[in-house]
Each structure stands twice: as structure tokens, then as C-alpha cells.
Amino acid sequence: MRTMHVIGIGAGDPDQVTVAAIKAMNTVDVFFVIDKGAQKQELVDVRTRILREHVPTDHRVVEFTDPPRDRAPSDYDDAVDTWHDLRARMLADLVDAEPSESVGAMLVWGDPSLYDSTLRVVERVRAVLHSPFEVSVIPGVTSPSALAAAHRIVMNRVGEPVLTTTGRRLRDEGLPDGVTAAVVMLDSDCSFRSLPGWHVWWGANLGTPGEVTLAGPVDDIGDEIVARRAALRAEAGWVMDTYLVHRP
Ligand SMILES: C[S@@+](CC[C@H](N)C(=O)[O-])C[C@H]1O[C@@H](n2cnc3c(N)ncnc32)[C@H](O)[C@@H]1O
Known part of the structure; x- marks a missing residue:
């Protein structure tokens, strides 16, 4: 070839x-x-x-x-x-x-x-x-780009870095000191629950007919995201979700 x-x-x-x-x-x-x-x-x-x-x-x-x-x-x-x-x-x-x-x-x-x-x-x-x-x-449009567009938001806080990481790392190690914004992918566990007080912008099956987006304080909407994710997964057998978290 x-x-x-x-x-x-x-x-x-x-x-x-x-x-x-x-x-x-x-x-x-x-x-x-x-x-x-x-x-x-x-x-x-x-x-x-x-x-x-x-x-x-x-x-x-x-x-x-x-x-x-x-x-x-x-x-x-x-x-x-x-x-x-x-x-x-x-x-x-x-x-x-x-x-x-x-x-x-x-x-x-x-x-x-x-x-x-x-x-x-x-x-x-x-x-x-x-x-x-x-x-x-x-190159193609990434799921973090699709997430930011769906929520009409900027991923980083003004002049600050944004970390891209996996659900497994967030669950096992937490976020490194000083991180104020992170995009989390490959998370089957809704690990944002380990970040009380933070704000989350979540998107599932972005760009597909079954797209779902939710945003708000983790403490207020965390349970709703967990339930929506489980329902999507039960319906189709799989779900793909990505989210952005900001420290307030
Ligand atoms: C193996 S990675 C592939 C990432 C891909 N290369 C990208 O640029 O977005 C799969 C992860 O991407 C994210 N993902 C991919 N497509 C997605 C979509 N349509 N909606 C939400 N998240 C998505 C999810 O976090 C999923 O667990």
C-alpha cells in the first residue's frame, strides 16, 4: 500500500x-x-x-x-x-x-x-x-470541542490552563494541585462527584440525534447526570460522555 x-x-x-x-x-x-x-x-x-x-x-x-x-x-x-x-x-x-x-x-x-x-x-x-x-x-472536531460548542462556553478560565484527563485518573488520583479547569473523557463512573463545590458542563452522545447536555453546580445536578447517563446506557447499551469542570 x-x-x-x-x-x-x-x-x-x-x-x-x-x-x-x-x-x-x-x-x-x-x-x-x-x-x-x-x-x-x-x-x-x-x-x-x-x-x-x-x-x-x-x-x-x-x-x-x-x-x-x-x-x-x-x-x-x-x-x-x-x-x-x-x-x-x-x-x-x-x-x-x-x-x-x-x-x-x-x-x-x-x-x-x-x-x-x-x-x-x-x-x-x-x-x-x-x-x-x-x-x-x-484533523477532526474533538468531543471536547463539540462539548464546548453545545454549551456555548470557553473551556479555560481567563488566561488559565485547562487539563484534559480521564475518568480513571480523576477517580484514582484526583486533580493535580492548582488545576482550576479540566475536561474529563472516558469516564464510566461519573467521577465529577469527587469534586463537590465545582461547576460541571456535561454532554452525552454529542452531535448525534440522542445528544443530552446538562450544566450546573456538581452538588445540584450531579445526581441528575448520573441518572440520565444510566438511562441512556440502558436504552442503547452504550453511552459516550465528556464533561468540563471548573473550580468556582
Ligand atoms: C476513545 S476516546 C476518543 C476521543 C476522540 N478521539 C475525540 O477526539 O473526541 C472516547 C471518549 O471520547 C468522548 N466522546 C467521543 N465522542 C463523544 C460524543 N459524541 N459525545 C460525548 N463524548 C464523546 C467520551 O469521553 C468517550 O469516552
Whole structure:
């Protein structure tokens, strides 16, 4: 394969796909799509809709199943490393089977630079192939951007930094001293509850028809967010949420 485009497609709204992404997609012969199982079918459907709407040129879609992942590992970094390796081996076999002149692409939720393993996996694939392909990255709208837009807010307090972190870190370690604003992703536990007195702006399934947003003091709306999140998850089998917290 000659080139692999890693294309950010935005956080859920097909209208967030950029003109640069559409131009790149129309040069692609083969899209490699990771199938995350029936529960996340809606996410695959968004990708399918994007291809149908924006890519009239001839192309193929090759799906591969996400390798199993240890969700409660004793060593988190080691488990992620093993999972990336499994993904890379699967993808390397598929890439190897492509004609040498073909152009491939992977569509990435949000932007490839933020909590996404695609670029790391693609680098591993390049390392094991005899004739490595070129990699190009097309940026996409991140879920924190979609969150800020939905609430019509600025993420940082005036002139101050904003930390981007995960629910696991917030739950296990709290926020570092001095942090006054943080965006939290990958949180299945509503860990903002460990921040009484703070303000939260929450968004679930942003950009999709089922988008829900809530904002207010953690002490006042924390329970409502927990209940709404649980209801969304019970209904669809999954939910994706991101939130911003500010110290008052
Ligand atoms: C594996 S990360 C991918 C992030 C993605 N690369 C980005 O740029 O937004 C998945 C996390 O992103 C957030 N996320 C992605 N899409 C979202 C959406 N439509 N609404 C709310 N949060 C979303 C959630 O925190 C979810 O747990």
C-alpha cells in the first residue's frame, strides 16, 4: 500500500466532517474499519453514512473485529500495549494484502490526536512491513470541542490552563494541585462527584440525534447526570460522555 490517511471525522455529527477530510476520502481505495461489536453499531452506522454521503468514488470497506481487551488488568499500560500489538498484527495482514499502489484510510472518531490508538497502531504496522507506506493525518472536531460548542462556553478560565484527563485518573488520583479547569473523557463512573463545590458542563452522545447536555453546580445536578447517563446506557447499551469542570 502506498499511503494511509488517518482521518478525524468529528465526534458524532456527520456535518462536522471537514472539507479536507472529504477531499482525502475521495482519493481512497480501501477504508479499514474496526468493528466494535453490535452494541456500538450506531458508531459504525455514522461512518457508513459519511461514506455514502461524501464518497461517490469507487472504494472498498474492509472490516476487522477489535481484538479482545482486558478491561480490569493488574497492569494497565501492559494490557494496552498487548491490545495495540494484536490490532497492529490484524491490520498488517490486511495492508499486506493490498496492491502496492493503493491508498488506504482509517476513519477516527473525533480527532486522531486525542485518546485514540490508531496512530500508534499504524506506526507498529509500518514497523513490521517490508515496504512501509506514507502516513497522513487529517484533523477532526474533538468531543471536547463539540462539548464546548453545545454549551456555548470557553473551556479555560481567563488566561488559565485547562487539563484534559480521564475518568480513571480523576477517580484514582484526583486533580493535580492548582488545576482550576479540566475536561474529563472516558469516564464510566461519573467521577465529577469527587469534586463537590465545582461547576460541571456535561454532554452525552454529542452531535448525534440522542445528544443530552446538562450544566450546573456538581452538588445540584450531579445526581441528575448520573441518572440520565444510566438511562441512556440502558436504552442503547452504550453511552459516550465528556464533561468540563471548573473550580468556582
Ligand atoms: C476513545 S476516546 C476518543 C476521543 C476522540 N478521539 C475525540 O477526539 O473526541 C472516547 C471518549 O471520547 C468522548 N466522546 C467521543 N465522542 C463523544 C460524543 N459524541 N459525545 C460525548 N463524548 C464523546 C467520551 O469521553 C468517550 O469516552
